[in-house]
Amino acid sequence: MPADEKLARPPASSRAGRWSAQSWFALLLAAMAVLLCLSAVAGAVALQHTAEVSNRLVDRISPARVEGERLESSLLDQESGVRGFVLTGKEEFLEPYLEGQVAQLQAAARIRQLNPGRRLRELEELERLAAEWRGRHAEPMIVLTRTEGPDMVTQARTEESKESFDAVRGALDAYNAAWSRQREAARADLTAARVTRDTVFIVIIGALLLAVVAMAVLLRLVVFRPLDRLSAASRRVTGGDFSHHVDTGGPADLAELARDMEAMRGRIVAELEETRRSQRLLAERAEELKRSNTELEQFAYVASHDLQEPLRKVASFTQMLEQRYADQLDDRARQYIAFAVDGAKRMQELINELLTFSRVGRITRDPVTFGLGDVVAAALRNLSAAIEDAGAEVEVGDLPVISGDRSQFVMLWQNLIGNAVKFRHPDRAPVIRIEAWREGPEWCVSVADNGIGIDARFAEKIFIIFQRLHTRDAYPGTGIGLAICRKIVEYHHGRIWLDTDHTGGTRFVVALPAADEPPAGGEPVPVSAGEGESAPAT
Incomplete structure (x- = not known):
């Protein structure tokens, strides 16, 4: 690897380069948790509002409207009881009148219990008109009928009682109409609350789906795509493309891993270059060794022929001298000749041993x-x-x-x-x-x-x-x-x-x-x- 080759590094200024993959996962999980909490709060608020509107309609307004109808029925019973008693003078016709008063009190008390502070003025006005009708018309006619008989109640008095009760009836109709309007308004509020609730849940589901998609895209861009690039780069390097730079960007830990892999690639390239250099040097040494072996073979040939031939001649001619001039040589001369022949033979033996030693491992x-x-x-x-x-x-x-x-x-x-x-x-x-x-x-x-x-x-x-x-x-x-x-x-x-x-x-x-x-x-x-x-x- 060239000395000036620099390891590729992801840009340190990007946010992805400052945060690790674990930090990105933690951030996305925290964002999802916050979104879920907000969705839960919004859903709970929508459900609570719907429940409140429904409870107000079911538990207060509708029962109050029913009690208003009972109140109307009790007043009508009072009026019909008085009219029947005045016409016939029979006491049994007063039972609806008496029972109607009790029912009126019960209905008014129930209305006050269900809706304290609501429609009390209209209720009090209705009770005042009903009390005025009883005090000025119903009770006097009952007393007159009991004391003097039904015939003593004149038509004019009856008409006055009817006009007074018509005022009660008008106030009662207005009161019930007000409760009817309030019930319809509550029903409209309930429908709106349900629509709002459904809308909130649809928005929550859409927001969650959008958040999941956004997080998946963000993870893909920030984490998985750099990881894919790192995997592809590592596969190219392991496949033998050592010139390919490992550069991924992305989170800090992936960038650090990429830098480590790039450093490892650099070391591999350097070691590979060193190995190639060593192989070239080894090939040169092998070529030199081959030349040396060739020279050794030439030396062996020279040693086995050119060096031994003079030795053989020395031994042969020395022995011939001994044989031809044996009668002229003394013991000292014969000893010298023996030394010369023995030295030549030992030299031949030494040369043969050296040749044998040199051939071991060379001639394979x-x-x-x-x-x-x-x-x-x-x-x-x-x-x-x-x-x-x-x-x-x-x-x-x-x-x-x-x-x-x-x-x-x-x-x-x-x-x-x-x-x-x-x-x-x-x-x-x-x-x-x-x-x-x-x-x-x-x-x-x-x-x-x-x-x-x-x-x-x-x-x-x-x-x-x-x-x-x-x-x-x-x-x-x-x-x-x-x-x-x-x-x-x-x-x-x-x-x-x-x-x-x-x-x-x-x-x-x-x-x-x-x-x-x-x-x-x-x-x-x-x-x-x-x-x-x-x-x-x-």
Whole structure:
């Protein structure tokens, strides 16, 4: 990623950028709660007003109108009772008059109870006119009829009573008409209250629906759309488009997440660029290594031909000199010739060992799976003459199946077994034991002998090229064998070490990756070595 590349950031000045998604949700929930409370209050007020109007109509105005009709009926009963008594003089005709007075009092009291302060003036005027009719006309005619008989009540007196009661009747009609108008007005108020109530609820429902839609749109614009942009940007980045900037805007927490993702994208781009640079460098190193290997191959060719040819000539012509002029050479000259021939041969041997060491890991073959017992058997065949001369006994246990370069493993075991034969104890015949066991994902193979042993101080030194613990006169060799062994084992991703706890000789342990997984029971699979019995020297 270029050094001057800047992470995209949402504008910090927007309100959405100052508030988090949680704050927006809390705000919208609070707004919805306030709207619901206002709607509940408005609905309650509308319902209460409707109930009040309905209660006033049902509980006060309508009963008062009914009591007005009872009041009218009681007054009419009084008038008809007086008229019947005056005409007939019979006392039973006065019962409606007396009962009407009681009913009048009850109706007036009920009206005052239902509507205190309402229509009291009209009621009092009606009661005054009724009392005046009774006092000036009804009661005197009743007394006159009782004392002097019905015939004494004149027509003129009856007409005066009728005119007086007509005034009562007019006041009564006006009173009832007023209550009728008030009842109709209350009914109109009730209808208006119901219309208002229905309108309020319709408005509440519409406001709630509109609020839900507005909140959904607001959430979509403020929260969900930035979240969708963030998801799309993250999918593009995870899909491999590392050049795409992660820029969403929106709430503060989403913007912060976008900044974190942008920073992560920047780190990925930087690490990807670093990886590509490392790959280019690795390719360059591989090309250099390839050239070096080519040069090594050329050097190996030169070493195996151009360097060894002069050595062979030196040895050959020196031996020819010894043969042709044998009778002219003294013992000192023959010794010098022997030194020259031996030096040339040792130089040839050293060159061959160096070539072998350089080829390990450089000249590669496809790995194959093979039984380690067969490889050990091949190494024993190559060493059969040395084993027979030393009178050595080789015991080979069950060995596993491994994967690798078969020829290199033959060289490995040939070096280890050859060292066991070479560095034998002078007082006893060599006994060499080769065993194997499983330790986790590795096979461990040991080569133990009863030879002169190796001091634990030199456990690492012996694997370094050209390192010798003994003089060439005591034990011949080039000092490269164990270095070749370590290189072969490490090339196959294994380990080799000297077992410093072993006594009575030398014990090398080689750990190699198993060619297959162990069975479910956890025990290693027994494998045949091909040389399962003790292999005596031939």
